[in-house]
Amino acid sequence: MTRHDRFTPHPETHTASRAGWLRAAVLGANDGLVSIASLMVGLAASGVSTSTVVTGGLAGLSAGAMSMAAGEYVSVSSQVDVETADRAKEARELAEAPEAELAELTAIYENRGVPRDLARQVAEALHAADPLQAHLRDELGHSDNTSANPLQAALASAASFLVGGLLPFLGLLAPSSTARLWLIVVVTLSGLALAGVLGARAAGTTVLGPAARVVIGGGLAMAVTAAVGQIAHVSGV
Numbered sequence: 001m002t003r004h005d006r007f008t009p010h011p012e013t014h015t016a017s018r019a020g021w022l023r024a025a026v027l028g029a030n031d032g033l034v035s036i037a038s039l040m041v042g043l044a045a046s047g048v049s050t051s052t053v054v055t056g057g058l059a060g061l062s063a064g065a066m067s068m069a070a071g072e073y074v075s076v077s078s079q080v081d082v083e084t085a086d087r088a089k090e091a092r093e094l095a096e097a098p099e100a101e102l103a104e105l106t107a108i109y110e111n112r113g114v115p116r117d118l119a120r121q122v123a124e125a126l127h128a129a130d131p132l133q134a135h136l137r138d139e140l141g142h143s144d145n146t147s148a149n150p151l152q153a154a155l156a157s158a159a160s161f162l163v164g165g166l167l168p169f170l171g172l173l174a175p176s177s178t179a180r181l182w183l184i185v186v187v188t189l190s191g192l193a194l195a196g197v198l199g200a201r202a203a204g205t206t207v208l209g210p211a212a213r214v215v216i217g218g219g220l221a222m223a224v225t226a227a228v229g230q231i232a233h234v235s236g237v
Ligand SMILES: [Zn+2]
Pocket: 090, 093, 101, 104, 135, 139
């Protein structure tokens, strides 16, 4: 329950706060699906043994999960650093020049279409209640939803990458090497369609467009990697 919800009790605000992490999870799963399936399809197309495809897939799975976790940790950490610096700077400005900060907040509301007198009243009321929070929210766009935990974000994206990346391994259950190749493709495209639908549901948008986009994108990625594997096979690399 954010501060915002008390004033606008629309269900949309809840969707928005949930969409953040769900979108990240869907993105991580997509990433895992496409990269591991492409890796396995590329290896399989190059004509190596199934055990090599499995080894390559597992190596890709751990490399991808680590890379996702590290990337997410760095990205969220720097976002937190920026927010912390903003907060300190804003607190200093409020202490040193409260009147200028009040004028600044008034101007922000005025620019959004609030009449000057009313804007001044709103700014004064907010300055009386919690000036720092008002400036962070309305001047810098911080909200309860934007302040994330780097470690949590890193673990979540690694976990979602693993969930997506394990799916193509189901393709190895097929009896022949050609069937394995195709089952990997089918399982991956189904997984992508599912992730596309979940992502669209989370964002509250139409389902067909986003789902088609990820399926076509994933199909292209696998086709390109398969072609590279095929070339490597033909040239005997
Ligand atoms: Zn300010």
